[in-house]
Amino acid sequence: MMPDYAILQEAAEWFAVLRGEDAGQAERQAWARWHASSPAHQAAWRRVEAVSAEFRVLPGEPARMALDDAGPRAREAQRRRLVKGLLTLCLATGLGGAGLLRRDTRAWIAGVQAGQQTRVGEIRRTALPDGSQLWLNTATALDIDYTASLRRIALHGGEILLDSARDDHLPARPLVVDTVHGRLRALGTRFTVRPDGDATLLAVYEGRVEAAPRDGGATRIVPAGLRLRLSADGAGQPFALDPNAAAWTEHRLVPDQMRLDDFLAQLSRYRRGHLGCAPEVAHLRLVGSYPLADTDRILAALEATLPVKVRRLHDWWVTVEPLAQNK
Structure with missing residues (x-):
């Protein structure tokens, strides 16, 4: 569970104080009392430590020397920037790093190694072997696996829009999008898919999509004009989509x-x-x-x-x- 924002900020403040050259025994004792006073404080401190280690927010002696060489006001300003940077990384990556918050660590590793990836802010369109059109939104990772029996897109993270084409292969192969939460099967359609926390968001603009939860349970056929949340153990009730939600493709x-x-x-x-x-x-x-x-x-x-x-x-x-x- 994510620590409270205020507590996370306290932890980031303590991190900056203790790594300042002017930190003394009094500061360390005060931090120890704060740390021991609450499990929430301890959880927030673990997050800040993990993030600082993974992203090297304070890279050893160079940063320490920069704080030491500056005057009191400059040191305080630098300390404020460090606190803000730690909070940014904590909020962006979760408990100490991207991998630690993933529902499925194997899916995260697969995303890092994915054959198709976009950077933050990048949007790309690509044609699939069967003539289907695929748009990758910002920070998307996926693999494309077409076999003799199946046309499969494994979406590890980010968001896609898929405009499916008829398969000329005989027999015709199903076209599916797999996420950590389940499988989405195109039934002559145009739709978006976005894994988001504990569910995958599906929005259907044309045709229909069959949504099947990963851990079993009833499937749903979602027609055009609707969207739903697909979790690993079930598909939610469809609801109206925002027709402008796919404008990112433009x-x-x-x-x-x-x-x-x-x-x-x-x-x-x-x-x-x-x-x-x-x-x-x-x-x-x-x-x-x-x-x-x-x-x-x-x-x-x-x-x-x-x-x-x-x-x-x-x-x-x-x-x-x-x-x-x-x-």
Whole structure:
């Protein structure tokens, strides 16, 4: 379970303090009391330590020397940046690293080694051997495996849109998308698939898709105009899809009365680091078409059209806040 954000920030603060050259016995004793006072503190501390080790947030002596050579104000500013960086990585990677939060570690390893991958912010279209068209969204990893009996796409992470074509092979082979949660079988269709936490999100734009949970249970046939969440042990009830949700294939986000916090959550998938939204402005609504080629231009457009200010505490720690908070 993810530690509370406030506790995670406390852990990041302590990490920065203890690794400063001016940390003394009093600071270490105070940290020990904080650490021992709550299992939640201990869990947050483990996360921060794991992230710092994996990503080398504080790379040994060079960083320590930089803090030592700076004046008190500069050291404090650098310490603040370190805290923000740790929080970013903790929130982005989970308990100390991408692999530790994956539902299925083998699926994560397969994603790292996948034959088809896109970088953060990259969107790519490719033609499959049978003439089907496949779009890979930002940070997507998959493998394509066509055999004499099956046309299979193994989606390890990210999001795809598949526009299926008729198979000229005799006998015709099923076209399926496998995720860690189950199998989706195309029935002459155009649909998107996105693994997301404990479920896979399916949205059907044309035709139908058969959704089968990984661990058994009833399958569902999902017609065009609907979407559902497929977990390993069952398929949820279909519900109406957003017709603009697949605009990413055209390198655009097209919100239609979308809440600002939901919009920023979508936008954050196309840029590295943390992109947050203050609760005071989360309810603001957006309408329009936003090109994904430059996410910073999108943030500038938000400042120009909404009563918000984009605050950059670091290159990779950005929050959208009310104007009143920025003086």
